[in-house]
Amino acid sequence: xxxxxxxxxxxxxxxxxxxxxxxxxxxxxxxxxxxxxxxxxxxxxxxxxxxxxxxxxxxxxxxxxxxxxxxxxxxxxxxxxxxxxxxxxxxxxxxxxxxxxxxxxxxxxxx
Amino acid sequence: xxxxxxxxxxxxxxxxxxxxxxxxxxxxxxxxxxxxxxxxxxxxxxxxxxxxxxxxxxxxxxxxxxxxxxxxxxxxxxxxxxxxxxxxxxxxxxxxxxxxxxxxxxxxxxxxxxx
Numbered sequence: 001x002x003x004x005x006x007x008x009x010x011x012x013x014x015x016x017x018x019x020x021x022x023x024x025x026x027x028x029x030x031x032x033x034x035x036x037x038x039x040x041x042x043x044x045x046x047x048x049x050x051x052x053x054x055x056x057x058x059x060x061x062x063x064x065x066x067x068x069x070x071x072x073x074x075x076x077x078x079x080x081x082x083x084x085x086x087x088x089x090x091x092x093x094x095x096x097x098x099x100x101x102x103x104x105x106x107x108x109x110x111x
Numbered sequence: 112x113x114x115x116x117x118x119x120x121x122x123x124x125x126x127x128x129x130x131x132x133x134x135x136x137x138x139x140x141x142x143x144x145x146x147x148x149x150x151x152x153x154x155x156x157x158x159x160x161x162x163x164x165x166x167x168x169x170x171x172x173x174x175x176x177x178x179x180x181x182x183x184x185x186x187x188x189x190x191x192x193x194x195x196x197x198x199x200x201x202x203x204x205x206x207x208x209x210x211x212x213x214x215x216x217x218x219x220x221x222x223x224x225x226x
């Protein structure tokens with residue numbers, strides 16, 4: 001099975017940088033995804049990591065350490081529209097390649 | 112490209128009634144998923160199809176939930192009879208295939224309220 005842990009909520013100021021952490025335990029790791037979900041809307045894909053290291057995509061970067069079962073999503077130059085829940089999801093090759101989601105981290109951006 | 116389409120958008124029923132949700136995935140996507148998202152939680156996989164075959168339904172409460180994808184395209188998810196704890200958003204998603212790096216694309220979901 002998979003066990004995914006994320007902190008629940010954080011508040012940050014517009015223009016700042018925020019780091020959202022995710023730790024996981026899985027027997028057959030096959031990739032980690034980050035999704036953004038605005039209230040009342042569907043999750044939208046942000047990033048994918050399968051090898052150790054940092055993946056950068058504009059203002060968003062995602063890091064993975066497979067040996068530590070750890071990932072983080074870095075949001076730079078925060079904008080008000082970044083207020084959302086950020087979901088970490090892990091694929092388990094031994095579980096039919098199922099994509100299991102954490103509870104999400106609610107980020108509130110204030111002026 | 113058109114996204115994942117779901118209907119209805121909202122549904123309110125009484126407990127013990129039946130309800131059905133419909134999903135049309137992105138054209139060409141072989142893999143289709145139904146997730147249940149309870150308020151304040153992350154999505155939980157209910158069932159995963161590859162074309163018209165079930166790949167994973169280990170977390171589907173089969174005594175009351177059923178799903179089908181007969182022609183390998185559209186899918187329906189049914190709850191019969193509904194319980195209060197089934198109140199949630201039901202999200203349909205699709206991906207190109209089951210490969211590790213295939214991201215899931217989600218529909219807007221159906222918000223179910225059971226009273």
